[in-house]
Amino acid sequence: MIQDTLKNDMIDLYKKTFDYKFQKKTYESDINELKDTYAGLLKDVASACEGTEEDMTEVASCVPEYVAEQLAKMPNKRKREIAALDYNMNMVSYFVPLMGEAPSLMAKEMTQKMVEIWNEKMPEFKIGHSTVSGIQGGFKKGIFCYITTAVCQSLDRPDDCYELTTLREYRDQYLLATKEGEEIVKEYYNIAPTIVKRIDKEPKAAEIYRNIWEVYLSPCIHLIEENKKEECKALYTDMVRKLEEKYLYS
Structure with a gap:
């Protein structure tokens, strides 16, 4: 079972990535900056990925659960839909690709699990799996x-x-x-x-x-x-x- 500290740190990182504006000219430097700043967290995520299946699932579910809770607090459907667009954009452009850079061979499996959990919890706001290399290839x-x-x-x-x-x-x-x-x-x-x-x-x-x-x-x-x-x-x-x-x- 992973520590609550790791869960909270991942949620804090997800919130932090909202500070970045998704643009071709800055994307690579943004990702590199995040990887350097949160190298310790990415190592902790890697360790959890290589633990038990339960550990991986807990790591993969913490941010989808957080976002689902935030959206559930919004009684207005239109406001919820607008907020979901921002959550989705941030998830696929920065957070999922960044988690995929964790130094573990299991990182891709974990991020795929993360997307799967997201889509199960929020079927009306589904996302696809994304990677840093995939996004950079799209830019080209x-x-x-x-x-x-x-x-x-x-x-x-x-x-x-x-x-x-x-x-x-x-x-x-x-x-x-x-x-x-x-x-x-x-x-x-x-x-x-x-x-x-x-x-x-x-x-x-x-x-x-x-x-x-x-x-x-x-x-x-x-x-x-x-x-x-x-x-x-x-x-x-x-x-x-x-x-x-x-x-x-x-």
Whole structure:
């Protein structure tokens, strides 16, 4: 059985990770700073992972139990949903990946158990498993499709749907082939996650995403099909600028 001190330290670390803003340009340094600052805690987590199965389960469950308790205290459904978005984002972007860096071969199994417990306790706010290397690999793919992915998910389109595949190919083969295009991708990567997060908090998020699809993304696809690649870039840039103005600065 693990000590209450370890449980409390993990919860405190989870709260601390809310201080970090999820961005490509700072993510690696953020994770390294957390690993250095909490090296002792990660070693304690590793020791628990290599103990009994009960020890691992206790380590994996402490933060999901804490978050479930916090959400249960919120009587207002809308406030609970908004808070859950922040809890989920923090969990998959920082806490789960950081716990996966614990110096133990069992760390991945423990974080997978953590995600499993989270989804059992909060089935309406499910998360997926994440790792530092996985997130960094995602960064390298570029952000041109970040907003598009959110829109397609809201419309129940799969990750390998025609629209996403078309825009990814456009990004990789056209945008990233020029210095200007690289700068566009880089800029989008730094602002798009926050835009999506804020849209998700809107009461009519699904309606907003459908409007983005109809006004911007569907026309972009048609422009690519017609080989009007510069026109597509201009339209997509206009979309991001308008979303940036509305959801970042208003």
